[in-house]
Amino acid sequence: MKILVINPNISESVSTLIQAEAQRSASPGTEIAVATAPFGVAYIETRFEALVGAYATACVAAERHGSYDGVVVAAFGDPGLQGIKELIDVPVVGLTESSLMTAATLGQRFSIIAISPRIKAWYRETVERSHLVSRLASIRALEEPLRDIGSVQQDYAERLKALCNEVVEVDGADVIIIAGAPLAGLAREIRGELSVPVVDGVSSAIAQLEGLIRLSPKKATKGSFAAPPVKPNQGLPEPLARLLNRRSPG
Amino acid sequence: MKILVINPNISESVSTLIQAEAQRSASPGTEIAVATAPFGVAYIETRFEALVGAYATACVAAERHGSYDGVVVAAFGDPGLQGIKELIDVPVVGLTESSLMTAATLGQRFSIIAISPRIKAWYRETVERSHLVSRLASIRALEEPLRDIGSVQQDYAERLKALCNEVVEVDGADVIIIAGAPLAGLAREIRGELSVPVVDGVSSAIAQLEGLIRLSPKKATKGSFAAPPVKPNQGLPEPLARLLNRRSPG
Amino acid sequence: MKILVINPNISESVSTLIQAEAQRSASPGTEIAVATAPFGVAYIETRFEALVGAYATACVAAERHGSYDGVVVAAFGDPGLQGIKELIDVPVVGLTESSLMTAATLGQRFSIIAISPRIKAWYRETVERSHLVSRLASIRALEEPLRDIGSVQQDYAERLKALCNEVVEVDGADVIIIAGAPLAGLAREIRGELSVPVVDGVSSAIAQLEGLIRLSPKKATKGSFAAPPVKPNQGLPEPLARLLNRRSPG
Amino acid sequence: MKILVINPNISESVSTLIQAEAQRSASPGTEIAVATAPFGVAYIETRFEALVGAYATACVAAERHGSYDGVVVAAFGDPGLQGIKELIDVPVVGLTESSLMTAATLGQRFSIIAISPRIKAWYRETVERSHLVSRLASIRALEEPLRDIGSVQQDYAERLKALCNEVVEVDGADVIIIAGAPLAGLAREIRGELSVPVVDGVSSAIAQLEGLIRLSPKKATKGSFAAPPVKPNQGLPEPLARLLNRRSPG
Amino acid sequence: MKILVINPNISESVSTLIQAEAQRSASPGTEIAVATAPFGVAYIETRFEALVGAYATACVAAERHGSYDGVVVAAFGDPGLQGIKELIDVPVVGLTESSLMTAATLGQRFSIIAISPRIKAWYRETVERSHLVSRLASIRALEEPLRDIGSVQQDYAERLKALCNEVVEVDGADVIIIAGAPLAGLAREIRGELSVPVVDGVSSAIAQLEGLIRLSPKKATKGSFAAPPVKPNQGLPEPLARLLNRRSPG
Amino acid sequence: MKILVINPNISESVSTLIQAEAQRSASPGTEIAVATAPFGVAYIETRFEALVGAYATACVAAERHGSYDGVVVAAFGDPGLQGIKELIDVPVVGLTESSLMTAATLGQRFSIIAISPRIKAWYRETVERSHLVSRLASIRALEEPLRDIGSVQQDYAERLKALCNEVVEVDGADVIIIAGAPLAGLAREIRGELSVPVVDGVSSAIAQLEGLIRLSPKKATKGSFAAPPVKPNQGLPEPLARLLNRRSPG
Structure with missing residues (x-):
């Protein structure tokens, strides 16, 4: 294949x-x-x-x-x-469609963690196109300008984990989607530290x-x-x- | 596994x-x-x-x-x-959740083919629970009482194929979901004869x-x-x- | 009868x-x-x-x-x-269906007061099944583990009243639904102290x-x-x- | 009272x-x-x-x-x-709000029978205001101009019953709402002849x-x-x- | 004309x-x-x-x-x-319909700035009637009782500007609608100080x-x-x- | 300008x-x-x-x-x-956004007349992006393959008028949108013959x-x-x- x-x-x-x-x-x-x-x-x-x-x-x-x-x-x-x-x-x-389908199978409501505030509107519209926006608990994003698109995971690891916890505790997410190719693989590394399933776009x-x-x-x-x-x-x-x-x- | x-x-x-x-x-x-x-x-x-x-x-x-x-x-x-x-x-x-996720990846709107009229309300509510009902083009069903739950596929093959064609031609479905365990495997047999992808619950x-x-x-x-x-x-x-x-x- | x-x-x-x-x-x-x-x-x-x-x-x-x-x-x-x-x-x-119907007659948007955070997802899905979720202003719940299911009303009276006020002042509820059989009768006792109508499941x-x-x-x-x-x-x-x-x- | x-x-x-x-x-x-x-x-x-x-x-x-x-x-x-x-x-x-609440308790999807085609848009918007439009199976109406607003029930009894049957058989209604004060009481008279519950605005x-x-x-x-x-x-x-x-x- | x-x-x-x-x-x-x-x-x-x-x-x-x-x-x-x-x-x-149409052309999500908290429910229902409520980012309003309906703009200029900024920064609005005839013309005066397009009901x-x-x-x-x-x-x-x-x- | x-x-x-x-x-x-x-x-x-x-x-x-x-x-x-x-x-x-806004001002529900069946899915999704799909009464289209994209109006004038009448009589449209640049100007020519307002993309x-x-x-x-x-x-x-x-x- x-x-x-x-x-x-x-x-x-x-x-x-x-x-x-x-x-x-x-x-x-x-x-x-x-x-x-x-x-x-x-x-x-x-x-x-x-x-x-x-x-x-x-x-x-x-x-x-x-x-x-x-x-x-x-x-x-x-x-x-x-x-x-x-x-x-x-x-x-x-990546989004696959993540949404995987997340929709693992829980009822999901949140998206993103790399910049600007990206949130476009992500939201992508979820709307799938008609699953009523299952979207929230989109939370890094607020600072990125230092380097190739090292986002290393540069913001703690902040990204904190965002993951916020969507569960505050927004009521059953599942976390870590969004964006620059974060590919992050879910695999931190899933042991999180309290709900976490979905990665590439592997999904x-x-x-x-x-x-x-x-x-x-x-x-x-x-x-x-x-x-x-x-x-x-x-x-x-x-x-x-x-x-x-x-x-x- | x-x-x-x-x-x-x-x-x-x-x-x-x-x-x-x-x-x-x-x-x-x-x-x-x-x-x-x-x-x-x-x-x-x-x-x-x-x-x-x-x-x-x-x-x-x-x-x-x-x-x-x-x-x-x-x-x-x-x-x-x-x-x-x-x-x-x-x-x-x-079966429904998996079929919906597969269908949602293969097209935008899908229809469900079911084995009895009575079953349509329950299927519709299942699709509502997934929040994908606005992508449901239609549910069409066999109208006659079933002769035998174990031989539905053989007994109604032609009618089922006709229903599949109707949801494409009349209802605008991009994908067909053949619903219900009694129809397991039917999709595999007739997919060559249909004009859009057809999804089976068990294999999905x-x-x-x-x-x-x-x-x-x-x-x-x-x-x-x-x-x-x-x-x-x-x-x-x-x-x-x-x-x-x-x-x-x- | x-x-x-x-x-x-x-x-x-x-x-x-x-x-x-x-x-x-x-x-x-x-x-x-x-x-x-x-x-x-x-x-x-x-x-x-x-x-x-x-x-x-x-x-x-x-x-x-x-x-x-x-x-x-x-x-x-x-x-x-x-x-x-x-x-x-x-x-x-x-209880939920009756409360929703009563609340929907008394105002346009309503909130639900519940006895535990865990219960919120299930309540929300119940409201979704009635298709009235777009009139749901919020669900607020006691956060602490319950001391005794038979004495919730006595144990948390003040907190429950505070939640009632929050859904009016913050969430914009026109009507309050006090949810869950363990709270049966509470609405009757505190309604004089609240600023909007309050609905009880059992009496509704x-x-x-x-x-x-x-x-x-x-x-x-x-x-x-x-x-x-x-x-x-x-x-x-x-x-x-x-x-x-x-x-x-x- | x-x-x-x-x-x-x-x-x-x-x-x-x-x-x-x-x-x-x-x-x-x-x-x-x-x-x-x-x-x-x-x-x-x-x-x-x-x-x-x-x-x-x-x-x-x-x-x-x-x-x-x-x-x-x-x-x-x-x-x-x-x-x-x-x-x-x-x-x-x-009348509409009460009928909708009663119908919503008796079934999941309901249809409205009305006295003129022109009235359908206004009824539909009334149902939208209750946010229950996604449970509305259909609105069907008498097509002819009314002879006399005070004798609609007598003048169109058969046609009204036929409409009631159509919303069940064709539109999938679980409940029928007979709408409009000129039809007050009709539900009471014909309910024995219908196959699903029928709701009257005034009595509801x-x-x-x-x-x-x-x-x-x-x-x-x-x-x-x-x-x-x-x-x-x-x-x-x-x-x-x-x-x-x-x-x-x- | x-x-x-x-x-x-x-x-x-x-x-x-x-x-x-x-x-x-x-x-x-x-x-x-x-x-x-x-x-x-x-x-x-x-x-x-x-x-x-x-x-x-x-x-x-x-x-x-x-x-x-x-x-x-x-x-x-x-x-x-x-x-x-x-x-x-x-x-x-x-004014509302025109503002919504103008705002919907200038961006995807819009917020409304209003003159009193009480007015928010009615405005929300007006937006619902247009079916655009899912594009409504928020309604924010002056909280204090108005001194004089004819001088709202002068009396609350700073607070109104602050509300405009909040709907962009906090609520994610692409466009601001300044609502209510008593605010007619305000958009024209402050638009140079805002970061997104601002819509006035009368001129729209x-x-x-x-x-x-x-x-x-x-x-x-x-x-x-x-x-x-x-x-x-x-x-x-x-x-x-x-x-x-x-x-x-x- | x-x-x-x-x-x-x-x-x-x-x-x-x-x-x-x-x-x-x-x-x-x-x-x-x-x-x-x-x-x-x-x-x-x-x-x-x-x-x-x-x-x-x-x-x-x-x-x-x-x-x-x-x-x-x-x-x-x-x-x-x-x-x-x-x-x-x-x-x-x-053209679509402008037509939708104009139509939404002229009535509550509108239909779209299109030049080919294939185009209907794409138009529908465009209306979904505006969030006005719940006001879309229908999309009806010419069924035959087009003879020449530059002469659609002349070639199919009668059929297009018939479609316009169907969306009013059958689908309940308050307003007709004649869609697609190849039909630019048709609305102007036939509006006198139709019973509801008709919207043209280019002029809107x-x-x-x-x-x-x-x-x-x-x-x-x-x-x-x-x-x-x-x-x-x-x-x-x-x-x-x-x-x-x-x-x-x-």
């Missing part, structure tokens, strides 16, 4: 964190490839940055098409996820995607996740155009 | 269907044990029957405690699921549960899924009482 | 409180009988405890069937209420049930509150089995 | 229907007085007509203040209900109001149902002005 | 504030006429006061009918707005109404905003009765 | 329709410039196509930055709208945007619509990078 993990951001240091946690959580026999967006920003906090990351991720998914059995969109907020599901004929998962996504690939669902040929109808297009990267120009088999 | 699958109903013929689909979908190395409720009704269609099935399932889960790494509550509607999650210290999943539950066990989330010691507080009880089956009388380690 | 009030818990001291408030609020000519669950826990705070209480309540309701014109499920959270409504051919009410339930019995609604023979369809069952207490085996007249 | 029932419309023939059903459903010892709006329209189908009926009803409630222990606003849609609750220091109920309102008066809730002195703050006013009928000019005792 | 702005309250000092801001925001060529309610209260904080204001506003709109191309209901909470839209054949807007209403008049939408002849059906009425002011007695052209 | 209207699709024929309707609806003194996306697809029906259109639109908005006082994103579904609002320091509106957007520009709201320097924080980026078109690299003045 081959999984392509796409980092929608340009930060190689974050790709390294993602890769490590993806490897740790993959089943034996699963091959993980990580790709970094060729254009975009260092990390996504806003709707605009997500818009750019969505397009960059789609370009990577198209370029590597044929080399994988499933795709992980590896930024919280899932830039482009629903669109890429239409485009691609194998399962596609995102790998687990969910492995499960989906094993269930081998059919690619939709009708409904809103069928491939986009063939129609004139122009100016797109060749791999994207090629996928769009395929006649659906359905 | 040992998984206990509990049929909340008394029908051995349905347990046999569940067992077969669970085995087919389990990963190598996963051991499946299926238990049938010692008391209750032939199949659950109503809130009252679910109330009985919930208690029967809890009794089985308590009795077998220590022999498994995770539990599947194997009736659609998930009788007792959230309560049993409190009681048990390993992951517990239900096994996939989700294997993933969860691998993520090995901590049992909550705080929040609403911690074990119930120790307090006086009486008249309960001994295995249940024993679990309730444990002091939580947290 | 004969009303059976079932305490879903095993605490006789709580049954005594319930009985006293039920008598005080009943109309002349109403006979009140109180029954205590023969098995279960001392008081219900969690989903699992509610699951046990639901089955115990159903057993009592079936055993006494024929001796009453209506039933009160006398624990907040209404364990088994909707299922028992299917089973029984006379009106059935619960008696008032609502008397009204319903007088309206004498027909038992449903169709829809999701008709009696469960007759089908094989096994291992159930004889009174339950007898009710399930009845052919509906409809 | 003295109850004032206010017909927000100018139709004396409808007041007569209301009076008859109110008398039939009142407990022994309850005195019913019915008042007809001194200005307004023949029957309320629209938001504008409700606006007029609200003011007329408030004027009557103020004029008769002191002569009753509780008020029924006796038009479906409850014109002015929430405002009048602020103004008056005894319980006030409305009387039952709810009697229960509330017996519970004797305190008039709010804080929160959003306290009397409006004393402030300058002009041009109002003297009884209204007098009530507004009272200093709250709170 | 002639716009009639109706102050639903009796305060001439507030009408003066409204007039000034309406003039400042109108396009060249737009004529503004302001009318003050002939009866009612000094300012509207409650549902009851809104009920009175609704009727008073309707009377003014009817009396001046034929002299305007559009109407502004110039109190926050929009008393009578939806009903008056049925009655009148040209566009009608309200004028801008929205000018836009609508230019789009010249057809008056509905079907649906729930057609004129109320012609039917008997009595006791109404002659201009109201005349409008109600018109045969719709549709 | 200079308005840039960006067609997110590559179809020049659609840009011509947009331009014509924009000109017709603009106030005297408003200058309209229309730009066509330099890359993408012929028309947007799916989430993936919207993802591409979002990026293309952002590139155009950045490239022309400084030449306009406001931007219209001129495809239904508003590709990239919320992200572009962050990026740009003048008002930005979209122009009216809303003119109003917003006149209100001259401040660009947010805090909250989730402030410019994205300055951070490393790479591989972006120079105008985009330049905007992202600006230090916010706030």
Whole structure:
């Protein structure tokens, strides 16, 4: 089973964190490839940055098409996820969607721990898109500007643990989601110190995607996740155009 | 990895269907044990029957405690699921919850195909409990009284396929959930003939549960899924009482 | 008019409180009988405890069937209420449902005062099941472990009054619901000291049930509150089995 | 116990229907007085007509203040209900609110049968104001222009029964609400012929109001149902002005 | 283009504030006429006061009918707005509705700044009627009793600015709505000192109404905003009765 | 006042329709410039196509930055709208958002008429993002494959009018939104033949945007619509990078 993990951001240091946690959580026999967006920003906090990351991720998914059995969109907020599901004929998962599904199975209400205040609105809207916002107990975030996107976990370990405790004690969370690829792997390290289950985006996504690939669902040929109808297009990267120009088999 | 699958109903013929689909979908190395409720009704269609099935399932889960790494509550509607999650210290999943999570990953709106009209209200309320009802395109059901709960798939194959097509064409479903343990395995057989992904409760539950066990989330010691507080009880089956009388380690 | 009030818990001291408030609020000519669950826990705070209480309540309701014109499920959270409504051919009410309906008539937003922090999640989910959660201003609870379930009112009178004031001043409640059978009757005692109407579960339930019995609604023979369809069952207490085996007249 | 029932419309023939059903459903010892709006329209189908009926009803409630222990606003849609609750220091109920509360106790989903298509939007918005719209299975209405507002029941008996059956069979209603004062009493006559409980606005309102008066809730002195703050006013009928000019005792 | 702005309250000092801001925001060529309610209260904080204001506003709109191309209901909470839209054949807007639409275009979540705590419930319900309450970040209000309704802006300028900052910093608002006709024009004065866009009811209403008049939408002849059906009425002011007695052209 | 209207699709024929309707609806003194996306697809029906259109639109908005006082994103579904609002320091509106706001002012429930069945899911999700989906009566669409995107109005005039009547008569819409830039101007032509107000995306957007520009709201320097924080980026078109690299003045 081959999984392509796409980092929608340009930060190689974050790709390294993602890769490590993806490897740790993959089943034996699963091959993980990580790709970094060729254009975009260092990390996504806003709707605009997500818009750019969505397009960059789609370009990577198209370029590597044929080399994988499933795709992980590896930024919280899932830039482009629903669109890429239409485009691609194998399962596609995102960090937020996978975390929400895992958290929803482990408890009724969950909170999200995030790396910056600015990111909270975008995360909230991502949860709204899943229609699970009424199960969101809270989003709490680091307040200070980040020193370095590649070392957030080390730099803010104590504050992150404190936030985890606050969402349980104050906000009533049954489950904690530690959000954002820069925090990949943190859940694994601190879960012994916390009083409720803690969910990590990357490992949830790998687990969910492995499960989906094993269930081998059919690619939709009708409904809103069928491939986009063939129609004139122009100016797109060749791999994207090629996928769009395929006649659906359905 | 040992998984206990509990049929909340008394029908051995349905347990046999569940067992077969669970085995087919389990990963190598996963051991499946299926238990049938010692008391209750032939199949659950109503809130009252679910109330009985919930208690029967809890009794089985308590009795077998220590022999498994995770539990599947194997009736659609998930009788007792959230309560049993409190009681048990390993992951517990239900057919509806797992199907919803799988469907929510494969598309935005889903429909449920069910075996009787009476069952629709109870299913709808189960979806409401997950807060995903605004993504439910429809529930459609067989209208005739069932000839035999163990042979529903054979007896109504054509009608079930027709219902699947209606939810796509008329109701706008992106994904179909074939609901109810008596239909376990049907999705696998007819998915080639359908135009959107089709989700089966048993195989989704096994996939989700294997993933969860691998993520090995901590049992909550705080929040609403911690074990119930120790307090006086009486008249309960001994295995249940024993679990309730444990002091939580947290 | 004969009303059976079932305490879903095993605490006789709580049954005594319930009985006293039920008598005080009943109309002349109403006979009140109180029954205590023969098995279960001392008081219900969690989903699992509610699951046990639901089955115990159903057993009592079936055993006494024929001796009453209506039933009160006398624990907040209404364990088994909707299922028992299917089973029984006379009106059935619960403390939470009755309190919510009364509160919804007295104001637009209401708060719940509860006896322990753990109980809040279960209460919230009960309100969700009524679809009135968007009118719930807050749930506030005693924080300390209870000294004695039979003397909560005396032990925490001042704290309970303070919580009542907080939900008005801070949370914007128009109405206060004092929740839980152990607090039965407290509303009557302190209402003169509060600035908004205060609702008690037991007296609301008696008032609502008397009204319903007088309206004498027909038992449903169709829809999701008709009696469960007759089908094989096994291992159930004889009174339950007898009710399930009845052919509906409809 | 003295109850004032206010017909927000100018139709004396409808007041007569209301009076008859109110008398039939009142407990022994309850005195019913019915008042007809001194200005307004023949029957309320629209938001504008409700606006007029609200003011007329408030004027009557103020004029008769002191002569009753509780008020029924006796038009479906409850014109002015929430405002009048602020103004008056005894319980006030409305036909829709009472019907919804009764229906919500008898089942999970309910439908409304109405006398004209135009009325459906206004009824729907009334249900939205109670936050119970997600439990509304449907609103179905007579399609033809009414021959005479005082004889709707006789003129359309068969069609009304057919609508009742449709909401059960097609829309999945557990309970039927027969809406509108011109249909007062119809539920009582046809309930034997229907397959689910049927709720009548007038009798529900009387039952709810009697229960509330017996519970004797305190008039709010804080929160959003306290009397409006004393402030300058002009041009109002003297009884209204007098009530507004009272200093709250709170 | 002639716009009639109706102050639903009796305060001439507030009408003066409204007039000034309406003039400042109108396009060249737009004529503004302001009318003050002939009866009612000094300012509207409650549902009851809104009920009175609704009727008073309707009377003014009817009396001046034929002299305007559009109407502004110039109190926050929009008393009578939806009903008056049925009655009148040209566009009608309200301060709250216009502010919400403007705010919804400028950001995703908005907060409301209000002049008294009592007013918050009524404002919240107004936002609920628009179905935008899930985008409402908060309502914050002056806590002290107002010295003079005509000089709120001067008397509480600093406190109002502080509230504006709190809704951004604490509640996460993207946009601030300064609510209530007594604050008309304040947004214009302080917007340079705030960190997010700030919306004023009067200027939003004028801008929205000018836009609508230019789009010249057809008056509905079907649906729930057609004129109320012609039917008997009595006791109404002659201009109201005349409008109600018109045969719709549709 | 200079308005840039960006067609997110590559179809020049659609840009011509947009331009014509924009000109017709603009106030005297408003200058309209229309730009066509330099890359993408012929028309947007799916989430993936919207993802591409979002990026293309952002590139155009950045490239022309400084030449306009406001931007219209001129495809239904508003590709990239919320992200572009962050990026740009003048008002930005979209066809769907503007239509929804206009429709919400003209009535309570509205329906959308669309050009293809596939487009319905994407439109529905766009309405969900505005939180107004509970006011959406229906979406109805042409069923046949389009002959030519530039002549939809001529080719399907009768069918489109029939759909308009269906949403009023069957679905209960108070207002009709004719959706999609290829239908720009149709509302203007057929409104005389319809029984409720009909809203056109382009003219609504122009009216809303003119109003917003006149209100001259401040660009947010805090909250989730402030410019994205300055951070490393790479591989972006120079105008985009330049905007992202600006230090916010706030």
